[in-house]
Amino acid sequence: MSQADIQYLALVEDILENGYYDNNRTGIATKKLFGKLLSYDLQKEFPILTTKFVAFKTAVKELLWIYKHQSNDVKLLQEMGVHVWDEWAKEDGTIGKAYGYQIAKHKQIDKLIDGLKNDPQGRRHIISLWDMNDLEEMALQPCAFQTMWDVADGYVNCTLVQRSGDMGLGIPFNTTQYAVLIHMIAQVTGLKPGKFQHYINNAHIYENHFEGLRTQLTREAYPAPSFWINPEITDFYDFTPDDVKLIDYKHQPKIAMEVAI
Ligand SMILES: Nc1nc(=O)c2c([nH]1)NC[C@@H]1CN(c3ccc(C(=O)N[C@@H](CCC(=O)O)C(=O)O)cc3)CN21
Ligand SMILES: O=c1ccn([C@H]2C[C@H](O)[C@@H](COP(=O)(O)O)O2)c(=O)[nH]1
Numbered sequence: 001m002s003q004a005d006i007q008y009l010a011l012v013e014d015i016l017e018n019g020y021y022d023n024n025r026t027g028i029a030t031k032k033l034f035g036k037l038l039s040y041d042l043q044k045e046f047p048i049l050t051t052k053f054v055a056f057k058t059a060v061k062e063l064l065w066i067y068k069h070q071s072n073d074v075k076l077l078q079e080m081g082v083h084v085w086d087e088w089a090k091e092d093g094t095i096g097k098a099y100g101y102q103i104a105k106h107k108q109i110d111k112l113i114d115g116l117k118n119d120p121q122g123r124r125h126i127i128s129l130w131d132m133n134d135l136e137e138m139a140l141q142p143c144a145f146q147t148m149w150d151v152a153d154g155y156v157n158c159t160l161v162q163r164s165g166d167m168g169l170g171i172p173f174n175t176t177q178y179a180v181l182i183h184m185i186a187q188v189t190g191l192k193p194g195k196f197q198h199y200i201n202n203a204h205i206y207e208n209h210f211e212g213l214r215t216q217l218t219r220e221a222y223p224a225p226s227f228w229i230n231p232e233i234t235d236f237y238d239f240t241p242d243d244v245k246l247i248d249y250k251h252q253p254k255i256a257m258e259v260a261i
Helices: 003-018 056-067 074-079 100-105 108-118 170-189 207-217
Strands: 020-022 030-041 126-128 144-152 155-166 192-206 226-229 244-247
Touching: 003 030, 003 170, 003 192, 003 207, 030 170, 030 207, 056 074, 056 100, 056 170, 100 108, 108 126, 108 144, 108 170, 144 170, 155 170, 170 192, 170 226, 170 244, 192 207
Parallel strands: 155 192
Antiparallel strands: 020 030, 030 192, 126 144, 144 155, 226 244
16 A cells, blocks of 8 residues: 555545634635645655546646746646646736746756755755745745755655645645656756655645545555656756656546635
8 A cells, every 4th residue: 555545545534533624715615634744755655646546647747837847827738738727827827926937036946956966965955936025926825835855865855845735636736746856856966866745734625525535535545656757867857748657557546526716
């Protein structure tokens, strides 16, 4: 049974049983718990749920939209066949000064890669999407808004800080996306992927997802798939969605859930 399923299902069960129930901005009430940490060792296995289908390729495309293309243009994402941001496009077709915009604005990927290569013992390797000056011009303020990186003994470790985590839809994507990002950054810096800590400040389940997640709790989990990354890629900007693959991704069926806007 994969580590991703074990930790995810335990947190889902905890929220359903002990979560604080209240309304929020979207009008769809949630149960929530504060301050949760999920931990993975990327040397042991690749974290992706097997108790439902997670759209790996879609998740990778969204990741590259943010960190490689450094774009806020929803049309570009749609051209890649991804529609998860459609509801948040502003009149100009972008999500405003959010996500990829902040990566480009501060050259954050270049600085991270340069820092990890040239000052591996630095303690300032941070990517932050939380720009106080621009928050009001973002279609949605970033949820997974910060990563902190650390190098030890040839391994690169990373903590993802997420202020708000939608357990049904966002979290399965985010877990897998940031595991892929760590593998990519490790490869282009000549390091090995190490530990991945995923901190979620407000871990919530929308009430229209309760039933789907209760079904998922009854399902059998499979061993985690293997992860392949094209060893030829040495420049982060050369990665395409075909340069990462899951091998033997055995999973239970998709669970349809509506996104709260
Ligand atoms: N309420 C909410 N939850 C989120 O997770 C979320 C937002 N809003 N707003 C911005 C983005 C958009 N995200 C989304 C939106 C939709 C799916 C979704 O529908 N996922 C389907 C598969 C989609 C596909 O294959 O294209 C799923 O079953 O996981 C996932 C993440 C994550 N973020
Ligand atoms: O990568 C993402 C993006 C968004 N989410 C979820 C978390 C919340 O359910 C909503 C955002 O609403 P806020 O009121 O701004 O917190 O989107 C996610 O889990 N992962």
